[in-house]
Amino acid sequence: MSQRGTTTDRRSSFIPFLASMRGYRPSWLKRDLVGALTITALLIPEGMAYAQLAGAPPQAAFYACPVALVLYALLGSSRQLVVAVSATVAVLSAATISALAPSGSAHFLALTAGLAMLAGLISLLAGVLRLGRIAQFFSPSVLTGFVFGLALVIAIKQVPKLFGLKGAEGGFFERLWFVLTHLPRTHLPTLLVGASCLVLLVVLERISERLPAALVVLVLAILASHLLGLQARGVEVVGNIPSGLVAPRLPGMKWSDVLTLLPGACGIALVAFAEAIGPARMLGARHGYPVNPNQELIGLGCANLGAGLFQGFSVGCSLSKSAANDQAGAHSQLSSLVAAGFTLLVALFFTPLFRALPEATLGAIVVVAVSGMMEVGELRRLSRLRRVDFLVSMTALLGVLVLDVLPGLLLAVGLSLFLTVYRASLPRLSELGRAAGTLDFVDMRHDPSARSLPGLKVLRPNEGIFFANAESLREEILEHVRRGPLSVQAVLLDLEVTTDLDVPGADMLAGLHEELESRGVTLMLARAIAPTQEMMERTGVLEKVGRDHLYPHVLGGVVDYLARHAPHARDERAFFHDGLHRLGTLAEEVEASMPDEEREQLERMRRELRQAESALEEPPHGGSGP
Incomplete structure (x- = not known):
């Protein structure tokens, strides 16, 4: 019975007419005949x-x-x-x-x-x-x-x-x-x-x-x-x-x-x-x-x-x-x-x-x-x-x-x-900022309330990275670093839309890492899907950038950046305050139903936020506290 059903499904997938005739109602025949006459009258x-x-x-x-x-x-x-x-x-x-x-x-x-x-x-x-x-x-x-x-x-x-x-x-x-x-x-x-x-x-x-x-x-x-x-x-x-x-x-x-x-x-x-x-x-x-x-x-x-x-x-x-x-x-x-x-x-x-x-x-x-x-x-x-x-x-x-x-x-x-090719080659790049009162990172052009974090550029290519736009994107990313009002310490690249990274695109990421590193800027990568990660692995990009700089989510990359750098700005204080509060609320709501691995990730992110927040309470070297 199962084998017969499988055979019928295969036939229906190859001959869609068979699938469309399932459940055919006799009352439809009149309409189909009228349609046939109409087609013939026009066709001749x-x-x-x-x-x-x-x-x-x-x-x-x-x-x-x-x-x-x-x-x-x-x-x-x-x-x-x-x-x-x-x-x-x-x-x-x-x-x-x-x-x-x-x-x-x-x-x-x-x-x-x-x-x-x-x-x-x-x-x-x-x-x-x-x-x-x-x-x-x-x-x-x-x-x-x-x-x-x-x-x-x-x-x-x-x-x-x-x-x-x-x-x-x-x-x-x-x-x-x-x-x-x-x-x-x-x-x-x-x-x-x-x-x-x-x-x-x-x-x-x-x-x-x-x-x-x-x-x-x-x-x-x-x-x-x-x-x-x-x-x-x-x-x-x-x-x-x-x-x-x-x-x-x-x-x-x-x-x-x-x-x-x-x-x-x-x-x-x-x-x-x-x-x-x-x-x-x-x-x-x-x-x-x-x-x-x-x-x-x-x-x-x-x-x-x-x-x-x-x-x-x-x-x-x-x-x-x-x-x-x-x-x-x-x-x-x-x-x-x-x-x-x-x-x-x-x-x-x-x-x-x-x-x-x-x-x-x-x-x-x-x-x-x-x-x-x-x-x-x-x-x-x-x-x-x-x-x-x-x-x-x-x-x-x-x-x-x-x-x-x-x-x-x-x-x-x-x-x-x-x-x-021309439209795909244009370097469409969005700078992401934290929407006020949330942990969401959104396009700052579309949300005036969004704010970037000092020293960190969160950028998202809005087209998949491939040979036609790789160099244009590299130049645009470096331009964002150069024209920032404050010194940039890290660039976090959101690769969500890059579904088919080719070799020239991977080579661009490797070259971008080297150029940023020469300027004292760290390259971080987030939301790279499995095929993209595989290409970066095979081309040596992950080895150069560092596996510890690859994050499943933008938020994880931001938290890791803040944990590594002593916070000193009001925007960062607000971020930690909102982050701890929302993570705490989230943990209480879903912790019981979460798999062990996700619960551990949530708890680790919460510890990193607390660790970074504690730096706010310590006076910076050579000065008084904020």
């Missing part, structure tokens, strides 16, 4: 449009989406998130492949499928290695600017479809210039179709968020195309879309192709995860279940592997479909599984219905869909709250427009890494 038009963004034919969406929906539903940890087509990921895919093969060619489609599989492998490997924290290094401000710029690039690529123009190539500004200079060649019937679809999409979305506006417009456009003979009037249509599915197979690629696609695959894996983890956590918090970042990487990775294996294109989180699925009341991943079944039915039996669909309609659907990615309000908020965040966001935005998609992505990633 957007999938066909986004397939074209990826440089693939519309039917590629029917190859990629069902398997992606199923695999993420089984292996992802979010119950409402929908992983299928993504405009961001589709454009990144096209940007990666476009320089290697002609768009729409057999080689282009093979590389597109191979890119999806490679991005999936990278994401899967990152999940297995528990690298789910990588999204924290992609600045949300940078991501906002990058996605905004990407949305503009996507939109400008669709504008020629709306005007019936052909021949636009190049980057964002080249395409914009092409549209502006070729406006006299606008095909009026196509413009009427595109403009009508745009207006109708906007109006329907404002009428009701639950209404599948894209599907309604798609159906109406097909009907109008048949009734008005739009193709005969020169309006471009999708044309024949093959029915059925394709057998899974590995894309034909060389090892040189794999190496060429690797940077783009890493970018797709990173952006897809960064786009998905935020909505996944929001949905999890809303419905009261945990979201595992590592499991999200695994789910996204397997979804892309499946999409590539079935000759599709790279997939990612769909914010619009996820939001619609949640609004429909879906309780579990069952909605995505059923939506995959509905999509298969469309692929098998209904694709001939899309033959007369105007290309301008797909362009309008894409433009309206990506307009939600242009977060003007967020840019205004960044500008109002913190100008630096606004500037890096705008740098990422302009990088996409000026440099194109992949260089813009590299710029965005580089900006995020630079900001991370």
Whole structure:
């Protein structure tokens, strides 16, 4: 029984869908089915449009989406998130492949499928290695600017479809210039179709968020195309879309192709995860279940592997479909599984219905869909709250427009890494003082009543000590010693936030000890966790500083300092008075329930305080008593 339970738990941890189905209520099925219908209604038009963004034919969406929906539903940890087509990921895919093969060619489609599989492998490997924290290094401000710029690039690529123009190539500004200079060649019937679809999409979305506006417009456009003979009037249509599915197979690629696609695959894996983890956590918090970042990487990775294996294109989180699925009341991943079944039915039996669909309609659907990615309000908020965040966001935005998609992505990633390292390298150091009437040591900048003890500097690095900030912290600590109004006899360093001390950080502590010692100042260390102590042991820092100068708590270090130095100041008198009183009260309250070791530590600290206090009653050498 126990072994069976353990096996079930292991399966549930690897396949979160099994865990989410425990306690599933039959009353939830209706909501999940409504969610499935909603996902399908949005997926069909957007999938066909986004397939074209990826440089693939519309039917590629029917190859990629069902398997992606199923695999993420089984292996992802979010119950409402929908992983299928993504405009961001589709454009990144096209940007990666476009320089290697002609768009729409057999080689282009093979590389597109191979890119999806490679991005999936990278994401899967990152999940297995528990690298789910990588999204924290992609600045949300940078991501906002990058996605905004990407949305503009996507939109400008669709504008020629709306005007019936052909021949636009190049980057964002080249395409914009092409549209502006070729406006006299606008095909009026196509413009009427595109403009009508745009207006109708906007109006329907404002009428009701639950209404599948894209599907309604798609159906109406097909009907109008048949009734008005739009193709005969020169309006471009999708044309024949093959029915059925394709057998899974590995894309034909060389090892040189794999190496060429690797940077783009890493970018797709990173952006897809960064786009998905935020909505996944929001949905999890809303419905009261945990979201595992590592499991999200695994789910996204397997979804892309499946999409590539079935000759599709790279997939990612769909914010619009996820939001619609949640609004429909879906309780579990069952909605995505059923939506995959509905999509298969469309692929098998209904694709001939899309033959007369105007290309301008797909362009309008894409433009309206990506307009939600242009977060003007967020840019205004960044500008109002913190100008630096606004500037890096705008740098990422302009990088996409000026440099194109992949260089813009590299710029965005580089900006995020630079900001991370730069902020971590700043010597954020707090001086701690004793809060009045307590034994607590707090940041003196935040508590005006806190007072330092004469001759002792209690300092706390507010970032973990590592190679990037080690030297800056050393200089800042020495500056605190130099600029003190009184002679400093000891520095007590609180290492609480240093959870992963590296060798350069340990070397800095050793060098700091030697420099302070040359000035007659003692270095004391407090609250070093076990891994930090182990690194200091292995690098010889503890031997240099002295094990008797390593303390489990700041208070212990302060008491030891005062016991070693004859007190002479009013602040120290107050400290001893408060310390003896509070330790005595604490001992009476908890002494009976304390373990022997902790009771001995408490008693030893109380003896040290009394010993030091007795020095207050003795006159200093060569003078009278205080």
